[in-house]
Amino acid sequence: MHELRDRVAVVTGAGRGIGASIAAALADEGVHVVVADIDRQAAEATAATISQKAGPDGVRCVGAGCDVGDLGAVDALADLSWGEFGHVDIVVNNAGIFPPAGPAVDIQEHDARWVIEINLFGVWHGCSVFGKRFVEQGTPAHIVNTGSEHSLGVPHTGAALYTASKHAILGFSDVLRRELPDFVGVSVLCPGMVATDLPNSGLRRPQRFGGPFERGRPAPQPGLAPDEIGRRTVEGIKRGDFYILTHPPVVELAEERWTEVATAFAEQAPRFDGDEALDTRAFIRSYQAGPPRP
Numbered sequence: 001m002h003e004l005r006d007r008v009a010v011v012t013g014a015g016r017g018i019g020a021s022i023a024a025a026l027a028d029e030g031v032h033v034v035v036a037d038i039d040r041q042a043a044e045a046t047a048a049t050i051s052q053k054a055g056p057d058g059v060r061c062v063g064a065g066c067d068v069g070d071l072g073a074v075d076a077l078a079d080l081s082w083g084e085f086g087h088v089d090i091v092v093n094n095a096g097i098f099p100p101a102g103p104a105v106d107i108q109e110h111d112a113r114w115v116i117e118i119n120l121f122g123v124w125h126g127c128s129v130f131g132k133r134f135v136e137q138g139t140p141a142h143i144v145n146t147g148s149e150h151s152l153g154v155p156h157t158g159a160a161l162y163t164a165s166k167h168a169i170l171g172f173s174d175v176l177r178r179e180l181p182d183f184v185g186v187s188v189l190c191p192g193m194v195a196t197d198l199p200n201s202g203l204r205r206p207q208r209f210g211g212p213f214e215r216g217r218p219a220p221q222p223g224l225a226p227d228e229i230g231r232r233t234v235e236g237i238k239r240g241d242f243y244i245l246t247h248p249p250v251v252e253l254a255e256e257r258w259t260e261v262a263t264a265f266a267e268q269a270p271r272f273d274g275d276e277a278l279d280t281r282a283f284i285r286s287y288q289a290g291p292p293r294p
């Protein structure tokens with residue numbers, strides 16, 4: 001999607017942090033934006049800041065409350081967005097939370113559900129609701145799903161289900177890009193650490209997962225400035241990149257995963273004469289590609 005001017009984007013979790021920076025970077029390119037967040041006030045404040053910067057003749061930006069863990073709420077967000085602008089061309093499924101840290105075996109069930117329902121189901125909700133409408137609309141569109149360095153095989157000890165949720169986003173997005181028609185692009189945004197309020201996700205934990213709590217960690221956490229992530233995301237959308245990458249040193253951590261896998265293959269299941277009987281590559285390739293795309 002080379003030209004972004006006058007497109008319409010919906011960005012979730014955009015009341016602050018990475019989402020707010022993506023919304024602002026899109027607006028700088030002439031994109032009208034729906035800023036969505038479970039924290040409606042924050043969404044409206046971000047939308048007001050962007051609108052003010054754009055001026056009366058610039059892009060339109062509206063704030064909306066939306067809990068991405070609720071499929072009906074995401075559907076209502078899509079209704080609001082199409083109602084407001086007549087079309088939507090980009091969705092950034094960015095909303096995500098970081099649950100209390102601790103050993104995997106000690107994770108409380110409500111926190112397990114919180115992290116999976118927001119970080120993974122929230123992304124699926126956005127892809128399903130907006131993806132179907134993009135196909136129906138029949139014009140160039142783009143979906144960005146916010147993963148992280150953990151999508152690329154970097155484990156975060158003390159955050160097993162956060163790591164799993166981000167890993168899952170890569171797998172999900174990789175399938176999605178093969179299933180959607182060519183005119184709907186898919187990206188997975190994989191930042192390393194970014195200076196945001198993520199450690200204080202608990203302040204906005206919904207009642208159904210135990211309600212808000214104070215984590216007491218200083219915020220923002222150390223890391224890259226969120227603005228840089230917004231800029232890189234816009235570049236990735238324009239180029240149609242599947243992987244949107246931001247922190248160069250992460251490649252070394254990601255390589256460790258593949259080196260470990262390759263070493264295990266070499267030790268336990270190296271290629272040998274006659275191993276064609278075990279060769280399922282043609283079959284795997286066929287379901288990797290899937291049926292002809294619509």
Ligand SMILES: NC(=O)c1ccc[n+]([C@@H]2O[C@H](COP(=O)([O-])OP(=O)(O)OC[C@H]3O[C@@H](n4cnc5c(N)ncnc54)[C@H](O)[C@@H]3O)[C@@H](O)[C@H]2O)c1
Pocket residue numbers: 012013014015016017018019036037038039042066067068069094095096097118146147148149190191192193194195196197198199200201204223
């Ligand atoms: N900060 C980092 O180091 C980092 C690194 C890699 C990936 N990420 C990912 O980036 C995304 C944004 O995180 P951030 O760092 O900007 O954190 P943040 O806490 O500053 O912003 C997240 C926003 O999402 C909103 N949100 C929380 N639950 C929601 C829900 N159920 N529905 C809608 N909105 C909800 C919050 O109100 C908040 O405004 C997340 O998916 C996070 O996992 C963050």
